[in-house]
Structures are given as structure tokens and as C-alpha cells.
Amino acid sequence: MSEKPKLERQAMCDRLAMEFQDEWIVNLGVGMPTLCSNYIDPNKEIIFHSENGVIGYGPLADEGKEDKHLVNAGGQNVTAVPGMAIVHHADSFALIRGGMVDVTVMGAYEVAENGDFANWRIPTRKGGGIGGAMDLAACAKRVFIAMEHTTREGNPRLLKKCNLPVTAPSAVKLLATDLGLFEITSDGFILKEYAPGWTLEEIQAQTEAELTLSSDAQEFRFR
């Protein structure tokens, strides 16, 4: 097992956020994906949407300045920005199912080479936590995933086929892990960018699915 440094979570989320385009409606999942909102490109206006019906919220509120009625999907107090709109939960998901969300960024336990991913249930535990993940995964224009390349035990998460129950089939387009940036196409996982110092072979050794090196592969971009 290599002891080379891996990418930080913020770098992974920054890289995905670099793909956001001007005026995109973006939905960030709870946990690691919320870090995407820390990446600010002054040339792009991003509209952040949250499942609870907040359309166009701003950065996290400073301590002592929170509006107790204004939270994002993770229950964090966010700020109002000019142009923000509020709808109820059914209308918020009408917006999602209606295809208005340009990208949803989520965490996952596993991603498969056909774009399937799993993030809601561990069969050894009873029940599951879906929240809005299935609606978003099925209906957003794009699904991006941010997750560690392997499990805590070192088992691969980039698989030929998901072992866990899937959240949506054939949904994932782009994936950032702590070892690089991967696109999913009909040819499976394409390694687009690799963490500094890592080779395709070293990353492949930590991956179950077969990786293809992109013709324009390069070192991971931090900005």
C-alpha cells in the first residue's frame, strides 16, 4: 500500500465545482459535497438549490448572525442572497423532477463502471436513508460524486458492478476521489486527472473496475 499523499476533501470538491457553469442550478448533498460551495469563481453565478425549497441561497451564516428559519439540506444556517426564492417541499421536488437541476453532487459508498451508484443502504443494517437522493439522482441533468477511492479497510469503491443496493442506475457522469478525477462513459471509468505523484498503475491497483487513461490525462487541477 502506497503512503503517497492523497487529495484533500476540499480539493476534490473544488475540482468538481470547477465544472459548474454560469447560471447552473446546483444541489449539494449533505456532508462532503457541501464543500463545493467554498469554491468561488467570480466569473460564474451559481444558483444553489436545497431540497427544503430554498432556491438561490448564499454562504454559511456567521456565528451570531444566523436566521434560524433559513437552513440548507444539511440543516446548516445559510444566508439569504438577493433573488432568493422559497417554495414548499412538493414544489421543490417538482423543480428537481422537472429537470431544472443542472447538477447534483453527492457522496457514495460505491460507483460502478456503468454509472450505477449506491449511497442509501447497507444491507447488514435495517432500513435506509434516502432523503432526496433518489429523486435527485433520477432527475438532475448530471450526477457528480465525491468520495474516498477506497473504504476505510482499503477495499475498492470503483467497481465493475455495485454490491450495495443502488440509488439510481447509470446516473454518474463525473467522480472525484482522493486519487483523481474520473469520467464515466460507455467505456467505463476514464482517468482524466491523477493525484500528484500517482501513476495509472498505482491507482488501478486500488480499483476493481478497469480504468482507461484519457488521451488528455493530466495532473489533478487545484484551480
Next chain:
Amino acid sequence: MKSKIYDSFDHAVSDIPDGSTVMSPGFGQVGVPRNLLAALNRQGAKQLTAVSNNAGTLDDKIDIGTLIEAGQVKKMICAFTAPTHPSQVTPFVRMYNNDEIDAELVPQGTLAERMRAASAGIGGFYTPTSVGTELAEGKEHREINGRMHVLEYPLPGDFALIRAWRADTFGNLQFRMAQRNFNPIMATAAAVTIVEIEDKIVEVGELDPDHIHVPGVYVNRLVKIPSDGIFE
């Protein structure tokens, strides 16, 4: 017209019988009808079917988890039946693992739309959400415009416990910011809608009709949260 204003939360929930389906909104700790839930907990109705986004949290605030812990809920319909982290063992998780409570897991958007369908007199709807997953198994599938959908049915309630910002005496409601969440759809999906008001209850005519989030025709009972009530 008979006044909709009740003098106490206990009075407002006194007739909720055992076996009722009770809807209670809230998302990220905002818009939770904690005073009414506390009153229903004191009232003691049992064998309830509860509809909520989640099945309670680990903090000590009153929510649907308070009624679950007290053994008042026989079935939970919600979007989370497992904790987001295995260390978060709520009363619901403990009871669910011991088969002491039943649960139906529903994707959040489907949950919201099922309630809206109930309020709108829609007999069912097809959604692409959950297609290709375990949750679609056994459900009617139909391809519409080249895309596979599953059939989902309406979800009506007997009672909705609602937290709103402002009301007039007729029951027209306004919400503030993300407090709105599930409140309007639950208020319209339930047969009897009981509302706790955070800011104030004003006279009829004082709220702008263009800025009403739930029309008063859906609202049956109003209680202003007193200064010593639960506001957060």
C-alpha cells in the same frame, strides 16, 4: 363563524384518537410543530401512523421521536429509516431494529408528491424516482415518453400538526423562509389541520390575499405559541 382559535395546545389535540394518521412537518430543525407534538405526547394517543421527513433526532428537542420513544407510534412513513451515521442510534432506530415499530421508507420527493396528490384529489402518479432500485420492486411500471416510471399512490392524513409564522383568525397562513418545507402540503393533505403560530394571529383582512401560503379553508384550529412556549 365558529372561532378557530384554541386557548391551549392540549385543547387543540384533545380529540386525536388512537390509530390516527398524523402528519408533522419540519426539515433541518425548522418548521417543526414542537408545541403540538408535546401536547399530543401528553394526550397519549397510541397506535399512530406518523408521517414525517425523518423519525426523530438525537437532540433533546421535542419531535416525532418523542412520541416514538413513548410507544405512541406503530408505523412511521418517512425518508430516513436508518441513521446517516451508524453511531446515531435514535429511539426509532433502536425500536425498528427490535421490530417494535413498523416503517415505510419513501424517497423525499415521492413522499411530498404523494401528499400533494392526496390534497389535490389525484388517484396516483407516475414518477421516474426509484426506477431500477429496490424501492420500485413490486410497483406498477409504465414507460411514458420513452422513460420508465413507477406508480405511486396518494398519502392522506387524518390530522396535520403545523408550525406557521403568521395567521389571520380565518386560518390563512404565512410561513417564513425554510420554515415552509412540508407544512403547506401536510396542511392540505390532512382532514383536520391544527396550527401553532410563531409570530401573531391578526384580524381577517390584514394579510395580503396575494401572499397567503395556505388558504384558511384548509385550517381548522389555531394556537398562538405563548411567550413561555417552544419557539425553536
